[in-house]
Amino acid sequence: MPAPLLDRSTHPVPARPVRIVHLGVGNFSRAHQAWYTTVADRESQWGICAFTGRRAAVAEQLGAQQGLYTLIERGPVDDRLTLIDVIGEVRPGTDLERLVEVVAAPQTALVTLTVTEAGYAPVTTDPATSAVGRLVLGLAARRRGGGPPLAVVSCDNLHENGQVLRERVLEAAERLDRECASWISREVSFVDTSVDRITPRITDADRVLVEQRLGWRDEAPVVTEPFSDWVLSGEFPAGRPEWEIAGARFVDDIAPWELRKLWVLNGGHSLLAYLGLLRGHETVAEATADGELVRALEEFWDLVVRRLPRAAELDLDAYRSETRERFANPRLGYPLSQIAGDGLDKLRQRVVPVIEAALDAGESPEAALRIVCAWARWLGSDPSRVATDQNADRLAGALRAGGGQDQTAALLGLLSPRLAGIR
Numbered sequence: 001m002p003a004p005l006l007d008r009s010t011h012p013v014p015a016r017p018v019r020i021v022h023l024g025v026g027n028f029s030r031a032h033q034a035w036y037t038t039v040a041d042r043e044s045q046w047g048i049c050a051f052t053g054r055r056a057a058v059a060e061q062l063g064a065q066q067g068l069y070t071l072i073e074r075g076p077v078d079d080r081l082t083l084i085d086v087i088g089e090v091r092p093g094t095d096l097e098r099l100v101e102v103v104a105a106p107q108t109a110l111v112t113l114t115v116t117e118a119g120y121a122p123v124t125t126d127p128a129t130s131a132v133g134r135l136v137l138g139l140a141a142r143r144r145g146g147g148p149p150l151a152v153v154s155c156d157n158l159h160e161n162g163q164v165l166r167e168r169v170l171e172a173a174e175r176l177d178r179e180c181a182s183w184i185s186r187e188v189s190f191v192d193t194s195v196d197r198i199t200p201r202i203t204d205a206d207r208v209l210v211e212q213r214l215g216w217r218d219e220a221p222v223v224t225e226p227f228s229d230w231v232l233s234g235e236f237p238a239g240r241p242e243w244e245i246a247g248a249r250f251v252d253d254i255a256p257w258e259l260r261k262l263w264v265l266n267g268g269h270s271l272l273a274y275l276g277l278l279r280g281h282e283t284v285a286e287a288t289a290d291g292e293l294v295r296a297l298e299e300f301w302d303l304v305v306r307r308l309p310r311a312a313e314l315d316l317d318a319y320r321s322e323t324r325e326r327f328a329n330p331r332l333g334y335p336l337s338q339i340a341g342d343g344l345d346k347l348r349q350r351v352v353p354v355i356e357a358a359l360d361a362g363e364s365p366e367a368a369l370r371i372v373c374a375w376a377r378w379l380g381s382d383p384s385r386v387a388t389d390q391n392a393d394r395l396a397g398a399l400r401a402g403g404g405q406d407q408t409a410a411l412l413g414l415l416s417p418r419l420a421g422i423r
Contacts, residue, residue, distance in 0.1 A: 006083075006216040008066045015067070015088030016047030021102050021138075023131045024115040025050035025058055025090065031199045031224035033112055033155055035071060038086045039246035046241045047088040049102045053115055053131065056092040061220040063090050070210045070221040076329050080226070081213055096128050096137065103138025104145050109238035111135060112153045113165070117345035118390035119156070120164055123172040132165070136172045139188060140180045149187040149237035155195045157266055157349055159258060162192035162234060191234030194258040196265060198284075198326060199224045200334040227326055231257040256309040259353075260316065263304040265323050266350040267371070271300055272327065273339040274374035284334040288327040299367040300354075307357040343375045344391045344414065352416050359418065369422065372415060376408040 004010050020037065022029060029050070037046055050067075052059045062069060067087035073080040091098050102108060113119070115131040127133025135152070142150070152169070154161035169190075173181035202223055210218045230243065233254035244250065251257065269284065275296060276287030287293050305316055351371050358365035379385050379395065386395045398410040413420030 003211045003215055003217045006065050006068050006070070006218045008068065010216050011068055011083060011085065013085050014044075016041065016044045016086060017107065018047045018049045018088060018102060018105070019107055020046060020048045020110045020112060021099070021108055022048050022050040022087075023093070023099075023111065023113045023135065024053040024119065025062075025087075026053065026114060027202065027222050027224075028195075028197070028199045029112070029114040029155070030069060030084065030087070030222045031071060032195055032197045032228065032230065033114070034084055034086050035082075035224075035228070036230060036243045036246045036248060037241050038082075038084050040241040040243045040248075041086060042242075042245075046086065048086055049089040049091070049098075050087050051091050051095065051099055051134075052093045053119065054093075056094070058220065059090045059092045062087065065218070065220060070214065070218045072206060072209065072221055072223045073226045074223055074329070074331050075226050076331060079209065079213075081210065083214075084222075093131065093134070096134060099134055100138045100141045103135070104141035104147055106145075106147050108142075108147075108150060110151050110153060110236070110240060111138075112155055114155050116156060116342065116390075117158060117349060118342060120158060120161075120168055122168060123175075127172055127176065132168045133172055136169055136176060136180075136184075139169070139184055140173070140176060143180055143183045143187075149189065151189040151191055151234065151236045151238065151240070153191040153193060153232070153234075155193055157195075157262060157346070159262065159349060159353070160192055160255070161258070162190040166190035187237075189235040189237055191232055191236070192254040192258070193233070194229070194231040194254060194261045196229035196261050197224055197227065198332065198334055200332060201338060203333075223332075225326060225329060225332055227322070229261070256314055259308055260314050260319060262350045263308065263354055264301060264316075264320060266346070267300065267304065267354060267368070268297055268323060268327065269339045270343070270347060270351055270375070271297055271371045273336040274343075274371060274378050276336045277340060277378055278374055281336060283332075283336060284327050284339075285330045285332065287336060288324075296367070296370065300371070303358060303363070303365070303367045304354055306363070307354060307361070340375075340378065340385075341388065342390045343379065344389065344395060347372055347375060347415055352419070356416065356418060365422075369419075372412060372419070373408060376411040379411065380407045 230248040272287040355365040
């Protein structure tokens, strides 16, 4: 007899009242924010209504399971499986009517986002076509309905992500309704965060594992590492879950924490991805076992540590050692190709600032510059890699302008004007 599909009949737990709206539900958000909320929400009062980003498949899979899924924490030796039941409703991002309704609902206290770096582009067309634009429409409806203040929490890999989101929201709101923009400026808090948990793609073997271990069929499990980190800075006018129960940290100044994560972890990932793919490796663990790549990684981290704010609480030596161990986890199977995609937006956040900080200090940026040079070689060697990037048109234009002899210089200039003349 086939195993039953996971839903609220195989696991009869009532849906929690919706107080959080999430935009961009995917593997990472379900391994991170949803997990933190599950652990923190001991009285089951913080349910999530989640909306997809570019792909509706998650809504179809999780919708059939009534929001339930299995989290697989994959350590170097074994797996820990946990049922996550905090998501009560999953909708495609195009369901604008429901999104506006739930953002405007008085009981909604938080809107969280994981829409990737490209999702923060300025809204220049119909607001209904982007996550930021849809958020603005929801906030406008909240204002019209006399709704109370709330917090918007960005969980993407951007420097000062909450403030970047605030700027984009206010820009879009100004075009929609100047009074709405003024209301958002007064009544909506934008929280800066640093998020950290490696979450590779799911495989059929993971679905088989869930069925064998737990006895139910789960079409939407999530694999992640045992490590997690979440640092937040900002106000929560309508309250929040006690995320600190799950280990979240609340600070006054997010900058040192987010730079530590962006430069050490994300920058390290990009180094291993581009240099590793060029050397024929497929996963982070494989690349970390390559002595030449490890030397390149350590040289990059040496440069990063010299340029990072040396806040005592960052414990940079320990974080670096811990990150090295996480990269080497042989069972996580994190594909380098997953990291390599959308490199233009990613490198601008996690590598270019290190290069520019080194230049400002009169120091050689070579250890960081080799990452973007490897990206340029990897990208230019296969036209299909350009076509699938979020910035395909801009990249293709730079490659054409650079010609066959100077494509690397053209791509470096697209990342930052300061890099165009570097050799």
